[in-house]
Amino acid sequence: MFKYLLFAVVLLYNNVTTxxxxxxxxxxxxxxxxxxxxxxxxxxxNDLNNEKRSDAMFNIALIYDNGFGVQTDKTRALYYYEAASKLSNKYAxxxxxxxxxxxxxxxxxVIRAFNLYKLASDFGHPRAMYNLANMYFSGTGTVKDMKMSYKMFLKSKMNGISESEFYLKKISETLKPEELNLLNAEFDSLIEKKIALPSSNQQ
Structure with a gap:
C-alpha cells in the first residue's frame, strides 16, 4: 500500500477562484x-470562508510529514491531516x-484505516479504492468479502490503478459464472468504454 505524496509543482492547484x-x-x-x-x-x-481550507491543511500536513524544508514533525502532520479529513479532503x-x-x-x-480508506474512496481517491479492495480481499479491518473486493478493484482499475488487473483475474477464477456476470453487469458503463472485464473460465 502506498502513501499519497504530492511534490512541489503538483501541490493541489484546484480552482482559479482561490x-x-x-x-x-x-x-x-x-x-x-x-x-x-x-x-x-x-x-x-484559518479562514472559515476560504474554499481552499482543507487543501491548505493537507499541504501543511504533507510538509511536516515528509520534512519538506523543515524538520519532520509527525505530530503536527497528524493534526493537520485530521483537520483536513474533517472537511472531507480525500487526500488527507x-x-x-x-x-x-x-x-x-x-x-x-486497521479498522480505523479501513473506515478512512472507505471515506477517501467514496470521495473518488483511486488508490484508496485499491487499498480498500485489498482489505476486503485479505479480511484486514473488515470481513473478508471477495465480491466487494472485486467491485473495488474494478473501480480502482477504472480510475487508472493498473495493479488491480492481477486481483480481478485472481478473484474471477474463484467466483461462479453467474456471480461474476452479476458483478460485471453493475459496470455496464465500463464495458461501453471498452474496459475489458474478466470472464470466468468455469463451466
Missing amino acids: ANDYFKALELFNKKKIEESILYFKNVA LFNLGWMYFNGDNVNKD
Whole structure:
C-alpha cells in the first residue's frame, strides 16, 4: 500500500477562484521558502470562508510529514491531516488511513484505516479504492468479502490503478459464472468504454 505524496509543482492547484494567499503559499513553496509558505497556508486554513481550507491543511500536513524544508514533525502532520479529513479532503483521508494501517506515529488500527480508506474512496481517491479492495480481499479491518473486493478493484482499475488487473483475474477464477456476470453487469458503463472485464473460465 502506498502513501499519497504530492511534490512541489503538483501541490493541489484546484480552482482559479482561490484566494491569493493560497497561490502565494504555493509560489513560496516552489521557491523553497517553506517557512513562509506555511504561514500563508495557515492563513488560508484559518479562514472559515476560504474554499481552499482543507487543501491548505493537507499541504501543511504533507510538509511536516515528509520534512519538506523543515524538520519532520509527525505530530503536527497528524493534526493537520485530521483537520483536513474533517472537511472531507480525500487526500488527507487517504494519508490518515495509511498512518493508521501502518502505525505511523499512531497506534496501529486497521479498522480505523479501513473506515478512512472507505471515506477517501467514496470521495473518488483511486488508490484508496485499491487499498480498500485489498482489505476486503485479505479480511484486514473488515470481513473478508471477495465480491466487494472485486467491485473495488474494478473501480480502482477504472480510475487508472493498473495493479488491480492481477486481483480481478485472481478473484474471477474463484467466483461462479453467474456471480461474476452479476458483478460485471453493475459496470455496464465500463464495458461501453471498452474496459475489458474478466470472464470466468468455469463451466
